[in-house]
């Protein structure tokens with residue numbers, strides 16, 4: 262009886278090692294997603310609206326803005 266229990270334990274351990282090894286393989290990229298993954302979001306320095314990095318407008322200091330009007334208005338709090 263103890264032998265059977267030992268066999269079951271060994272089987273479970275081997276199965277866990279096997280499944281863990283399979284999880285290490287990265288999953289295939291989901292369809293519909295642009296290559297390179299989603300672009301990071303940046304908060305507008307003026308109003309705080311989040312815009313994708315490629316659409317963000319930056320000033321000479323590198324601060325992100327949601328658009329040219331807010332970039333021209335500057336980072337003021339008003």
Ligand SMILES: [Zn+2]
Pocket residue numbers: 305306307308309310326327328331
């Ligand atoms: Zn803004």
